[in-house]
Amino acid sequence: MLTGLGDNWWDTGQRALFVALPYLAIGLAVALGALVLYVRRLKRSVDLLSFEAGTSSRSLRNANRELKTLFDQSRIAVFLLDKQSSSVLYANATALEAFGVRTPQEMTDNVLHNPDAWGPAPYSLLDFEKALAEASPAGMKSFEWRVGRSQDHEVWLDCSFSFLTYKSNRAIMFSGVNITARKRAEHQEKLHQQVMASMAGDRSLQETLERVVRVAEASMPGGRYVVMLRDSGQGRLRWGGGSLFPAAFRQALEDMPVRYGEGAPGTAAFTRTRVITENMLTDEHWHSRRQVLKEAGIQACWSEPIVGRGGEVLGTFDIYHDDPWLPSDEDVDALTGPIFLASLAIERHRSRLELEQMVVSEQAVRRISTELLTIEPDAVEEGLEGICASLGRYFRADRVFLCRVDDVSQELNLVNEWAVEGLPPLREQVINPLPVIPVSLDALLTVSRLQIFDGHNPLPPMLECFAEHLALGDSRSLLLKGVYQGDRLIGVLGMVKTAMAATWQPEHLANIRLMVQLLSNVLMRQKLVRTLTFQAVHDQLTGLYNRHKLESFMEQEVARCERYGSTFSVIIFDLDFFKSINDRFGHTGGDAVLEEVAAIVGGGIRESEIAGRWGGEEFLILLPETNLDSAHAVAERIRKGVETYRFTIPVDVTISVGVAVFQPGDKSQNMLQRADGALYVAKNEGRNCVRLAA
C-alpha cells in the first residue's frame, strides 16, 4: 500500500510541479526584471548624483578663481596670513605695493620675519598676534595700521580681519583700505596746529620754524629743508631753522648776501622769484660753496622767496636734495602751505619784537625824559653828563657828546660827554681842541633834520674836525642833531658808533627829536636860572655885584678874619660932581660914565678881589688878605685910572676914595662906616684923592 501511496505522491508532486513551473518561471522573470530596473534606476541616480557632484566642485573652483581675480584687481589690500607657519599665503597686488614687496614670499621674508623693517610702526606683524590676543575680538573688528617701511614709504591701511580655515590650518585674512592720504592730511593738520601753538605761545622763532620745516617734510618727504631769514639792515640771509645738516654746510649758508648769483637762496631773495638748481655742483651760483656741498653730499637746491604781507622779502624756504633733482608741480603746490606758515611765523615774530622794543624804548624814553625834566638847576652839568650816558646806552652808541654855541663868540664848545669804557674822553684830547664850527652848520642841521654820517654819507668839509676828533673811519657812524631854541641853534648833540657796519634803529631815532627837544628845554631852563641868579646878585647897569651881594661878601670876609685872624681891606669911592654930568649930558650920559667907571674898576683888580656898585654913583671894592698899604695902592691906581680915562662923552671924571682895613672885633657895619668916613674926608679935602680910615 505504501508503494502505492508512494507512487501517488510522486505522481501527484510531478503533476503539481509541472503545473506550477510556468508560474515560477514567470515570477522569477518578473523579479529579475524588477532588479534590473532598480539597478538601472540606481545607476541613473548615482550617475545623476556624480554628475551633480562634479558640477558643484567646478563651480566652487570657478567661484574661488573669480574671487581671487577680484582680490587681485582690488584697490583694497587683501592678504592671508598662516598662523602656524607665520607666513603669507596670499597677498594681492595692492597689499604687496603697500608693503613695498613683490611676492608673498618676499613679504614673509622681508617683512613678516624682519621686525627691523618696520621702523616706528605702531605694531609689526609679529607682535600683531599678541595684540589680537590681548584685545577682545569684538573690539578688534578694524584698526588703522601703518605698514610702510620708512618715512619715505609710509602707507596706512584701515584694516579689518577675519579668521578662516585654509588647507586645514587656521588663517587670518586681512583686508585694508589705503588711508595714507587722510593720515598724512591729519598729520599735517597736527603739525600745523603745533606751528600755530608755538606761534601763539612764547616759542622762539627758530623753534616755530623747525616745526614749519616738519610740516614741509611731512608733505614732501625726501628733501631737507631750511628757512633762511633776511636781515633787513644788512641785506643778508641768516639761518632761521631747518632739517639736520652738517655743521660746515650750515656755516656756508650763514650770512649769505641777498644778491644775484649768491646761491639759490641769495638769488631768490634778491629777485623775489623761485630759483631751482638741479645740480649745484655744476652751477655757477654755487661756485664758492662747491667744496662744502661735495662734503655734505648735497646736489640740488630749490629756493622759494618768503614774501610778507607788505610785499617785502622776509627770507627764503629752501629744499635740498642729495641727488640732482627738480620739483614737480605737485611739489610746488605742497610747499605753498609751509611757505605761508613760515611767513606768518616770521611776521608775527617781527611784530612781537617790535612791540617789545617799543615797550623797552618807551620805558627808556620815559626814564630819560624824567631825568631831563628833573635836573636840578644847580646841577645841570652833572645832570647832562648823566643824560649823555643814558642816551649812549639807549642808542647803543659808544660816545655821546653835547656841544653848546657860545652866545657871544658863537663858537661851538664841547660841554658834556660820555664814552664807553676804554674809549678816551674827547676832553682829554687837549692837543687838538674842537675847532670853531661855522655858522653854516645851522643850515646843515636845521630844526628838524637829523644827520647821519658814515661810509655811505661822508662828513662835509665843515665837519671834518669831527672825523679827526672822533676817529671816524669808513665803518663808523656819527649822528648829529641840532639843539634849537626856537629857530636859533644853541647846541649840537652828537653820537658815535665805532663798531663795524653800525646802524641806528629807525624806531629809536624817532625818539631823538623828543629827547633833543627836552634837552633844549633843560638848556633854556639852565640859561634862565643863570640869568635870574646873575640878576639877583649883580647890578643891571654896570654888571658888577649889587649892594645886597656886597653886604653878603662883607659878612663872609669879617667872619673869615675873625676865625683865622687874617685881614682884608675895603675901598669905597664916589664920583665927583656927578650931578653936573647928569645935568650936562642927561641921565643916559651919566649912565655911560658909570658903566665905563665899572669897566675901569673891573680891569684894575685881581680875580680874588670883589667889586660892586654900592648905590647911585658909589662903588665898593673888597680886597681879601690885603693890608691898608696895599689897599691904598689899589685905590690910588683906580683913582688915577678914572682920572686919566677918556670917556665916551667929553667930560673929565674924577673920584674921591676912602679906604679902611679890618680891625679885630669889627662888624662889617663899623668897617664900612670908617671907609665912608675916609671918603667924606677925601671929598672935603678937595676930591680926586684917596684917604685912609684910622
Ligand SMILES: Nc1nc2c(ncn2[C@@H]2O[C@H](COP(=O)(O)OP(=O)(O)OP(=O)(O)O)[C@@H](O)[C@H]2O)c(=O)[nH]1
Ligand atoms: N645917571 C645916573 N645918575 C645917578 C644914578 N644914581 C644916582 N645918580 C645921580 O648922582 C647924583 C649924585 O649927586 P650928589 O649926591 O649931589 O653928589 P655929586 O653931584 O656927585 O657931588 P659930590 O658927591 O659931592 O661930589 C644925583 O644927581 C643922582 O641923581 C644912576 O644910576 N645914573
